[in-house]
Amino acid sequence: MHPVFQFLLATFLFMLIHVSVMALSARAFGITIRRIAYGVGPTLFSIGKAQLRLLPFAGSVVLKDTREEQIDDDEAGGDIYNERPLWQQLAVLLSGVAAPLILALGLLGAQGWHSFTGAFVQIIAGALAPLSTAQQLLADGDAFAHAHGFMLVFALVSVKLCALNLLPFGGLNGGQALLAIARGGKPSVAWEETVAKWLLLPGLAVLLAWLVAFGLYCLKATGA
Numbered sequence: 683m684h685p686v687f688q689f690l691l692a693t694f695l696f697m698l699i700h701v702s703v704m705a706l707s708a709r710a711f712g713i714t715i716r717r718i719a720y721g722v723g724p725t726l727f728s729i730g731k732a733q734l735r736l737l738p739f740a741g742s743v744v745l746k747d748t749r750e751e752q753i754d755d756d757e758a759g760g761d762i763y764n765e766r767p768l769w770q771q772l773a774v775l776l777s778g779v780a781a782p783l784i785l786a787l788g789l790l791g792a793q794g795w796h797s798f799t800g801a802f803v804q805i806i807a808g809a810l811a812p813l814s815t816a817q818q819l820l821a822d823g824d825a826f827a828h829a830h831g832f833m834l835v836f837a838l839v840s841v842k843l844c845a846l847n848l849l850p851f852g853g854l855n856g857g858q859a860l861l862a863i864a865r866g867g868k869p870s871v872a873w874e875e876t877v878a879k880w881l882l883l884p885g886l887a888v889l890l891a892w893l894v895a896f897g898l899y900c901l902k903a904t905g906a
Contacts, residue, residue, distance in 0.1 A: 683832065688827050693739050697721070704775070704777055708763070713745050722736075722740045747762065749874070775859045779847050782840045783840065786838070789834060798844060816895035817902075824899075853886075854885055
């Protein structure tokens with residue numbers, strides 16, 4: 683399998699694990715799940731609360747939350763996400779990172795931990811230089827894919843995506859966890875919506891830079 687397709691398939695599998703584990707974690711704590719989205723964009727089909735969407739490389743779990751919907755008194759109860767203890771909110775947010783990280787570290791061994799800790803700097807450095815640093819990092823990943831089987835490629839992609847999801851940006855688990863801690867256990871605070879919107883900007887910039895870098899790398903690889 684071509685390395686590009688290996689990376690895409692690995693990303694898809696990571697998303698399946700990431701989203702599914704978060705949903706299972708929420709359910710284990712008795713939190714009501716409104717929707718589980720596998721992918722982004724238009725919905726291709728739905729099964730119960732689960733949706734498969736057009737671009738299956740990201741996903742989300744929508745929970746019962748007073749910040750997102752108006753909940754009547756007769757619907758109030760212990761199944762509301764943002765009214766659960768802080769540790770449960772963090773457990774839901776971080777479980778989707780912990781599960782694939784543990785799996786990946788089990789496959790990669792000591793090399794996996796080095797790849798994970800180094801990923802934080804690599805992600806930012808690559809985003810700041812998508813035409814140079816990112817290209818070299820992608821080339822390193824390409825070489826790794828040529829030299830190893832798919833399971834190790836999946837493990838490597840997983841540790842990088844785990845690091846990405848832990849960055850303190852809006853829309854990522856790290857940013858959501860940071861906001862939950864900053865709320866100090868309160869269901870909501872007046873400033874949260876504004877801060878969350880500002881935290882989205884750097885995260886979107888990083889993702890866009892890497893999409894550009896990956897697209898250019900694929901074009902060069904195809905041309906070669």
